[in-house]
Every structure is written in C-alpha cells, then in structure tokens.
Amino acid sequence: MDVTHLLESASLLVPEGIATENDITVRDVWDYLAHDEWQIALSLLEEFGNGHPLPLAFWEQLAEAAEQLRLERSATWCHWRCSEIRNGMIRADLTLRSATEARRKTPIAGHGVLRPMWDVGNLSPTGDTAVSIAGLWVEGTPSLEPGGRATVRLVPLTPSHWTHVTSGQRINMHEDRTVAGTAVVLEVHLPAAAMPTT
Template sequence: MGAVEAIRLLEDAGLLTPEEAAGPGDLTERDVWDQLARDEWEQVLGVLEECRGGPPLPPAFWASLAEAVGQLRMERGTAWCHWRHTEARRGGIRAVLTLFPPEEADGGRRLPVPGAGVLRPMWDIGSRAPDGGPAWNIASLWAEHTAAIPPGGRATVRLAPLTPGQWRHLTPGDVITMHERRPPAGTATVLEVLPPVLP
C-alpha cells in the first residue's frame, strides 16, 4: 500500500506523470522506481523537483509522503521526507560545508559527520551575546546525497535552525562557522535561505 500511495502523491504533486498520460519527455513511475526501491528518495525527489519547477511543495505533501515511505520501511527516505516537512514548515538553509582536517585545526573532526540529520552542531552566524562576544546558534545538519562527510571533507548541506528567526539575516555568499566545541570544526558558505512554505 505504501508504494501505491507514494506514487499517487508524486503524481498528484506534478512530480511524476501517470504512465497513460506521459509524453516523450515526462518522468513516470517506471523511470524512477528502481531508485526509489533502493531507498534513494532524496536523490530522486531532488531531480523530480528540479524538473517540475514551480513553487516549493507544502508541508502537508511531505508529511503524507513520509507516512507512505515509512510504510515501505525505507528509513533514509522516511527521514528525508520528515526533514523536508520540517523545512517546509520552518524554513532552512542550504550551504556548502567544508570541514577542517583534524591535523590542521584543533576543532577538526576525527570521525565522519553523519549525513542524515542526527548532528546538531552550533554555528557562529554573526549573532552577539550581551557582552559583545559571539552567540552561537544551533541547527541540525543534513548532508545532501551522502551518508556521511569525511573528516576534512566538503558537501552541500541543509541546516534546520532551532530558532529560524535568528537566521533570516543570512544571504547567499555569507560564510558561517560550525562548532562542536570552542574551536571551529568547519565553515559553510550559504547557497540559499529557504523560507517556510505556505500551506
């Protein structure tokens, strides 16, 4: 039932074209099912969204899709849909994160950064504490199209701020600093500031 519901949701959102109505350039279930069956929802949905164009999909779509994918017992796909649901409700940040190598900086990680939204590092985004020093902000991190970022590695990431309103001043090109403790662990260059999606 989950597979049928997931495909129906994708078709209803204009991400897939029903087989019987498909033209030569349309993406159909047949085109993407192999990847979906391997739990590559993040990659497939990214391509489908690009092809679709138009406004971002609303939170209700992502919540329904998370439920359908969850019925298929696809953990990463379900987590991705939940992530996008939260992002659609609260907004987020896309950025390119570069981790410092462990040998070059005291803050460099010796272990990979898990990519599926489990890490919630602190970020220096320019906020100031009452004493004038930096005030760090917390945001969960999802690495796009990879299970983990190796030490010293680089990846496009999505950030889900704990307090989104404090991040709204950021613009593409801004550089923010990731901390897991006092020394910095890496820097990220903002690509997009994603506003909440109206239902």
C-alpha cells in the same frame, strides 16, 4: 491510508506539466502505481521535489508511505524535507577542519543526525557571539570526513535567528568553543511564516 493512496495523493500535489531531469512526469508515476511498483513510484516522486517547491502535505504523505514500506532512508529524507518547509533551509558549501586542527576525529553522519552550533553573526545581550543550532544534511554522500568539503543543507532550530543570513555569507560551525568548519552560504529559503511581505 495505505501506501497506494498515499502515493496517489502525493502525486496529485505535483503541478501538471513539470518533469524531473530525466523527463519523468506524474503520468509515469501513475504507470508504476498501476503495477504496484510502490518503491519506484516513491523514488520518482522524491525526484520531483529536487527541482520544484512542493507543499508540506506532499512530503508528509511520502514520509508515511516510506515508513509503511520500511524504507528508512527515504522516510528520514522526507521527514527532513518537512522540517525544511517548517523551519527554512540554508544550502552551503562546508569545509571541515582537519583532524589535526579540530577536535573531531571521526566523520560526520550525512543524514541529518548532527545538530551543530553556527556563528551566523548574532550577538548575545552582553555583546558576545551567540551561536544558533541547525541540523545538518550532507548532500550526495553518507558522511563527511574531517578536512572534507561538501554541499550541506541546514535546518535552523530557531528560524528567526537566521533571517539575516544571505548568499555568499561565511558562517562557522562549532561542536564546542573551537571552529569545526567554515561554510559559504549558497541559498537561503525562509519558512513561509518568516518570508517578508511585499
């Protein structure tokens, strides 16, 4: 499918009547598509996903369009959002330990490259702490310095390890045996398959 069709298909998945923070609607996206302004249309469609849950197909189509347009950062972000839908997502306020307190001396890349271990309260069969891996995306900045603080998005590698995590819970980040940072959970979004039935 070409870029225009991908973006048109994605826009059809946005519920009618919703708008971005800047009052942009799907009609505005269609105007940009009519003038072959694909990059602007893609950026606007990404904004719809910031405030409204949209289906996996929406993000898959945006990811493919971004790849065809060679917009690496947008493609990475859209693939990340696909992972959030499949595996769930935890938003948290993370504070890294300073370079004098922890092993890390360099900034963390903010775009989902790092997959640290997290102590979310699970225990091993022997009663020891069992850590769980989650990818990390830093919101609003390309990197996070040692000692820095930012809102992060976590995508669990094994979603079932995270189903008991709740807002307000403190979790520790590890890159080795020592604590590299501490986060306070702000939001928990389980994958559809893990959501409790009513």
